[in-house]
Amino acid sequence: METGVDARWLDGLEETARQALPAPVFRYFQQGAGEGLTASEAREAWRSIRFVPRVLRDVREVDLTTSVLGADLAVPYAVAPTTLQRAAHPDGELAMARAAAEAGSLMVVSSNAGTPFDDIGATGVRWWLQAYVPEDRALAEPLLTRAVSAGASAVVLTLDTPVVGTKYDDGPTVWYELDPSLLRVNFSDGQDEAAAAAKARNLGTDDIAHVRELTGLPVVVKGVLHPDDAVACVEAGAAAVWVSNHGGRQLDRAVSTAQALPAVARAVRSAGDGSAQVYVDGGVHxxxxxxxxxSLGADCAFLGRLPLWALVGGTEQLHRMHEALTEQLVEALRLAGARTPAEAVDAAAPISPKGL
Incomplete structure (x- = not known):
């Protein structure tokens, strides 16, 4: 299968999903906060990067193996957490997990998932839990404990949601038509009605240490755009910093992740003992x-909406998505003169408008 053909196929997945999904579900997946400026600019931000390929390199063998929190993945990309996967396809998180496992990647499971953690873990996928901190910290403990018991190997602590960003909607929202069984099945009964169950508006670096001590797992902090915040998180014990603007669904007009990544990566490399990793999402397609x-300094890229669009076609379509991405990446690295993800920093260094 030609890489160019699959590139066009990947670009068409969103329109295929638009035609297949109920309008409120598609709109929920696609929409950003406010006027949607940050959400709409994400893909163009990646397209604006220009490379300086290297030559006279032996690129017969390209090895995509990537170490993420001490575990080897077959590829330097993974699946970001998204809600309502079972609204995209009945198999939901199970299809996503099976495809990620087959690709040798990993999956981050939303705390709002509609599939029990034990069932996800039984697929054999390497997975992390995405979690929010509630006002009453103790309310988070049962969910975290269940995730650890089911085999989660890290906790992704979302930092950018003290409140949920307002979405401008021009039609019925998904929540009016939603089957309650499609989400939050791993929470205790009555969790949402509990006092102080709302997302914490007073997050601090001590929350990073608390989650790490409670679970015994590495903590990844997600939603960081400022280098100073990245340093504070690393100094508080974060194993990795995830550059994210929540898919443009929180603060509209926030900087794109492609723009924020280089400064955050430099800051993380110089913080602590230098072992913390850097991840990024936001429009990676x-x-x-x-x-x-x-090339901008990420150890791993995470995919959000693209796997959701592919999920509409179930596990088979997700398999094809992974295969297409892998083929494209291998070709891109070869053309840039790189044999490994690490060599992309040297072989495909971005340039400024002023030149080299």
Whole structure:
């Protein structure tokens, strides 16, 4: 299968999903906060990166193996957490997990998932839990404990949601038609009605240490755009900093992740003992985007909406998505003169408008 053909196929997944999904579900997946400026600019931000390929390199063998929190993945990209996966396809998180496992990648499971953690873990996928901190910290403990018992190997602590960003909606919202069984099945009964169950508006670095001590797992902090915040998180014990603007669903007009990544990566490399990793999401839709993320300093790129669009076609379509991304990335690295994800930093260094 030609890489160019699959590139066009990947670009068409969103329109295929638009035609297949109920309008409120598609709108929920697609929409950003406010006027949607940050959400709409994400893909173009990756396209704006320009590379300086290297030559006279032996690129017969390209090895995509990537170490993420001490575990080897077959590829330098993974699946970001998204809600309502069972609204995209009945198999939901199970299809997403099976495809990620087959690709040798990993999956981050939303705390709002509609599939029990034990069932996700039984697929054999390497997975992390995405979690929010509630006002009453103790309310988070049962969910975290269940995730640890089911085999989660890290906790992704979302930092950018003290309140949920307002979405401008021009039609019926998904919540009016939603089957309650499609989400939050791993929470205790009555959790949402409990006092102080709302997301904490007073997050601090001590919350990072608390989650790490409670679970015994590495903590990844997600939603960081400022280098100073990244340093504070690393100094508080975060194992990795995830550059994210929540898919443009929180503060509209926030900087794109492609723009924020280089400064955050530099800050993280110089913080602590230098072992903390850097991840990024936000509009990553192709092998070239993944190489761009690697070249700007990310250890791993995470995919949000693209796997959701592919999920509409179930596990088979997700398999094809992974295969297409891998083929594109291998070709991009070869053309850039790189044999590994790490070499992308040297072989595909972005340039400024002023030149080299």
């Amino acid at each position: 192709s092998g070239l985007d993944i190489m761009g993320a690697l």
